[in-house]
Amino acid sequence: MQILYFAWVRERIGEARETVETEATTVTELIEELRARDPRYAAAFADLSALRVALDQDLSDFDAPLDGVREVAFFPPMTGG
Amino acid sequence: MQILYFAWVRERIGEARETVETEATTVTELIEELRARDPRYAAAFADLSALRVALDQDLSDFDAPLDGVREVAFFPPMTGG
Amino acid sequence: MDVRVQSEPFDFGAEAGRFAEGHHTMGAVVTFTGIVRDDDGTLDRMEIEHYPGMTERALEAHAREAQERFSLGDVLVIHRHGALRPGEMIMMVATAAPHRADAFEGAQYLMDYLKSRAPFWKKEYTADGAAWVAAKDEDEDALGRW
Amino acid sequence: MDVRVQSEPFDFGAEAGRFAEGHHTMGAVVTFTGIVRDDDGTLDRMEIEHYPGMTERALEAHAREAQERFSLGDVLVIHRHGALRPGEMIMMVATAAPHRADAFEGAQYLMDYLKSRAPFWKKEYTADGAAWVAAKDEDEDALGRW
Numbered sequence: 001m002q003i004l005y006f007a008w009v010r011e012r013i014g015e016a017r018e019t020v021e022t023e024a025t026t027v028t029e030l031i032e033e034l035r036a037r038d039p040r041y042a043a044a045f046a047d048l049s050a051l052r053v054a055l056d057q058d059l060s061d062f063d064a065p066l067d068g069v070r071e072v073a074f075f076p077p078m079t080g081g
Numbered sequence: 082m083q084i085l086y087f088a089w090v091r092e093r094i095g096e097a098r099e100t101v102e103t104e105a106t107t108v109t110e111l112i113e114e115l116r117a118r119d120p121r122y123a124a125a126f127a128d129l130s131a132l133r134v135a136l137d138q139d140l141s142d143f144d145a146p147l148d149g150v151r152e153v154a155f156f157p158p159m160t161g162g
Numbered sequence: 163m164d165v166r167v168q169s170e171p172f173d174f175g176a177e178a179g180r181f182a183e184g185h186h187t188m189g190a191v192v193t194f195t196g197i198v199r200d201d202d203g204t205l206d207r208m209e210i211e212h213y214p215g216m217t218e219r220a221l222e223a224h225a226r227e228a229q230e231r232f233s234l235g236d237v238l239v240i241h242r243h244g245a246l247r248p249g250e251m252i253m254m255v256a257t258a259a260p261h262r263a264d265a266f267e268g269a270q271y272l273m274d275y276l277k278s279r280a281p282f283w284k285k286e287y288t289a290d291g292a293a294w295v296a297a298k299d300e301d302e303d304a305l306g307r308w
Numbered sequence: 309m310d311v312r313v314q315s316e317p318f319d320f321g322a323e324a325g326r327f328a329e330g331h332h333t334m335g336a337v338v339t340f341t342g343i344v345r346d347d348d349g350t351l352d353r354m355e356i357e358h359y360p361g362m363t364e365r366a367l368e369a370h371a372r373e374a375q376e377r378f379s380l381g382d383v384l385v386i387h388r389h390g391a392l393r394p395g396e397m398i399m400m401v402a403t404a405a406p407h408r409a410d411a412f413e414g415a416q417y418l419m420d421y422l423k424s425r426a427p428f429w430k431k432e433y434t435a436d437g438a439a440w441v442a443a444k445d446e447d448e449d450a451l452g453r454w
Contacts, residue, residue, distance in 0.1 A: 004359070006357055006359060006427070006429055007357055007429035007431070007440055008440050010357075054359070054362060054427070057359070057361055057362035057365055058362075059425065073359060073362070073427075075359070075427065075429065076429065076440065076443070077424070077442075077443035077448075078423075078424055078425060078426060078427055078428055078429065078443065079423070079428060079429055079430045079440075079441045079442070079443050079447075080387065080399070080422045080423055080424075080425075080426040080427075080428035081262070081342050081387075081398070081399060081419055081422045081423040081426075081428075085213070087211055087213060087281070087283055088211055088283035088285070088294055089294050091211075135213070135216060135281070138213070138215055138216035138219055139216075140279065154213060154216070154281075156213070156281065156283065157283060157294065157297070158278070158296075158297035158302075159277075159278055159279060159280060159281055159282055159283065159297065160277070160282060160283055160284045160294075160295045160296070160297050160301075161241065161253070161276045161277055161278075161279075161280040161281075161282035162196050162241075162252070162253060162273055162276045162277040162280075162282075162408070173325070174324065174325055174328050175321045175322055175323075175324050175325015175326065175328070176321055176325065177321075178320065178321050178324040178325070178339065179319070179320055179321015179322065179324070179325075180321065182320050182321070182341050182343070182397065184395060185343050185345075185395060186345065186346050186349075186394050186395050187345055187346070187347050188343060188345070189342060189343050189344075189345040190340065190341070190342060190343070191339075191340070191341040191343065192338065192339065192340050192341075192415075193324065193337075193338065193339045194336065194337070194338050194408065194411070194412070195328050195336070195337040195338075196335060196336060196408070197328070197331050197334060197335050197336070197337065198335075199331075199332065199333055199334070199335040199406065200332050200333070201333050201406075203332075248332050249330060249331060249332050251328065260345065260347075262340065262342070262419055263450075265340070266340070266412065266415070266416055266419075269338075269412070270412055273408055273412075304409075
């Protein structure tokens with residue numbers, strides 16, 4: 001599974017994208033796995049209310065299933081326009 | 082006093098402007114004078130709800146006084162933009 | 163603030179481009195352009211009559227009110243009179259403001275006032291003859307918002 | 309419908325002029341332009357990050373929704389990414405509709421969605437350092453209107 005990070009999430013984690021092997025079935029489970037991995041992830045995912053997630057480029061909820069998903073992206077609230 | 086007519090008011094009366102001598106103290110009195118003058122005026126002023134009036138280039142009410150007014154204009158509701 | 167009443171065509175792109183240039187404290191520019199419609203292909207032309215003197219005064223007053231009420235950094239109003247063909251631009255307004263809500267509302271306020279309170283009258287000429295365009299209740303109602 | 313995501317500058321006047329040309333059934337064209345503000349003269353540049361692929365999809369989806377919901381005859385969206393200096397244009401939208409209410413609302417709807425739902429993130433670089441621009445509650449609240 002590809003994971004992408006944008007804006008300050010990318011900066012805290014130190015990478016723009018990575019490939020992970022995971023058994024996580026929901027976004028929340030995936031976040032728990034990442035948090036346990038390294039303090040950089042714990043810092044990036046400290047406050048989920050400050051984060052948004054997209055599954056295969058569609059905005060999603062944190063309890064959404066990861067079934068069949070190939071690309072997960074984490075980022076702060078968007079500031080376009 | 083100068084009187085100006087626009088759009089279909091101008092067409093019914095047959096003139097764009099004229100100078101009148103009047104003792105009328107309000108717009109309503111002026112309209113009564115004009116109506117009595119000729120059927121063209123009676124036709125133009127038949128339905129006051131379809132008319133607007135400006136005194137010295139400011140939109141006004143029909144019961145406004147004519148004191149000191151130099152230019153009276155009659156026209157239908159505006160359709161700019 | 164720039165208010166123009168003219169019979170000549172104006173170059174909307176050039177006016178809009180110039181208006182939006184060089185702002186460093188205005189983050190939002192909105193433009194509106196009104197175009198002569200000809201839904202069923204029967205319109206030969208529209209003729210717009212106006213009240214020289216009052217028209218300029220009314221547009222300037224509305225532009226000044228919009229500028230104060232919505233804290234606009236700049237306002238542009240151009241309105242044509244005379245004969246216009248289908249597809250020709252009748253008028254434009256442009257507003258610049260620090261934020262988008264004010265720029266949008268300033269332009270809408272200007273348009274709502276211009277539709278019902280600026281002394282212009284439109285007559286449409288088709289193959290069937292000529293007819294004055296009637297004022298719309300919805301245009302009068304739109305003023306209730308402000 | 310035309311949606312572009314690009315790092316290059318765009319010519320707002322030329323785009324607006326072209327967009328407003330040649331309409332015979334659309335009586336109203338509205339444009340919105342967003343400009344990099346620098347209220348106190350301390351901003352060196354803004355850098356806009358985006359999510360290639362998702363950005364285009366989101367903008368196209370929003371443009372299609374706006375087109376259907378407000379019966380727009382045409383929609384244009386251009387949004388830049390990368391480094392932008394104060395006074396530069398970040399983005400523009402344009403809408404064409406038979407009547408002005410739809411053209412205005414279509415443009416406002418697009419802007420409200422674009423502000424909070426299109427994957428762009430802004431970072432401001434000043435002499436004091438760099439900081440990500442925080443999302444505003446009022447931008448999120450603006451979506452409640454639709």
